[in-house]
Amino acid sequence: MNVWIAIALTALGCYAVKLAGLLVPAGALERPVVRRLAALLPVALLAALTAQQTFAEGHALMLDARAAGVAAAAVALLLRAPFLLVVTVAVVVTAGVRAVAG
């Protein structure tokens, strides 16, 4: 049930902001500080999420095969690999390290 509540809230919230952008008069969100904040908010969230999902296990931090996979993805990104390849590299390297480490 909790999961469905989370899904419903996210769906409503995300649809509302999409529609708001199309409906509000131009200028309402055009203040420079608002635009700057809107551009930086995803940077903060994505950075925190990347770090957590790489190093967190519940409430503890740990270094495991995921770190190797995400590091490999970072290298793929530096080499300008396409999106799908970046994700594939992360998955394959993580699985490989786990298989070897046993």
Add this chain to the structure above:
Amino acid sequence: MRTDASGARDAVRTDASGARDAMGTRDSPGEKPDSAVVRDALGVGVAVGLSGFAFGVTAAGGGLTVAQTCALSLLVFTGASQFALVGALAAGGNPFTAAAGAFFLGVRNAFYGLRLSQLLALPRAVRPFAAQWVIDETTAVALAQPTRRAVRIGFTVTGASLYALWNLTTLLGALGAEAIGDTDAWGLDAAGPAVFLALLAPMLKGTVERTVAALAVVLGLGLLPVLPAGTPVLVAALAAPAVLWARGRRGREDAR
């Protein structure tokens, strides 16, 4: 799932005026064949649409049912928010903090909508239907087009192909994850962070962006052991206003 946000913003001004100039003059130099627009749009729609597979696998691997996983792709349809919600729920976050993190990631779409509504010039009655497709990729494709006709084709073809494929591959990924059982053994728990990293990388162009990212990582990891699941990410989001505020302050001091 990647968008060069600031580049798109720089481009929009010239695009917007170009679109206006080209209205009515069908053979203007800015004209682009419809087939070329469709090809660009399909390229993005197909490539990104296929990564719905990674989402389906991650969500089902994180404990969501196939129905819940598909509902997210159908109803939320903005990748970063979907991955964030699934990650937060899998980590044991309560539905409200999990949804809040996903919501804040989706706020950027409002700013895409602002740009698009000027370029698409849709009748008000159509906007509620177009809204669901206002995401990174449709915006990136639409903003790159030279005329209003091309903007509309680009937006529609990218939106339709991406929505159809993203939902189809989400279903396949969710069914696949149920079939293979232990998704961690296949390294699929690394798909989520890799997606976030791929979304983040093109945004890290300036010192401000990098400072915000670094501070957010420190907050996100540092607070993890002490705060309830899901809340460290929300606190880490404060890195954005904090860095902006600090810079604004320093700017004022320099000016003195």
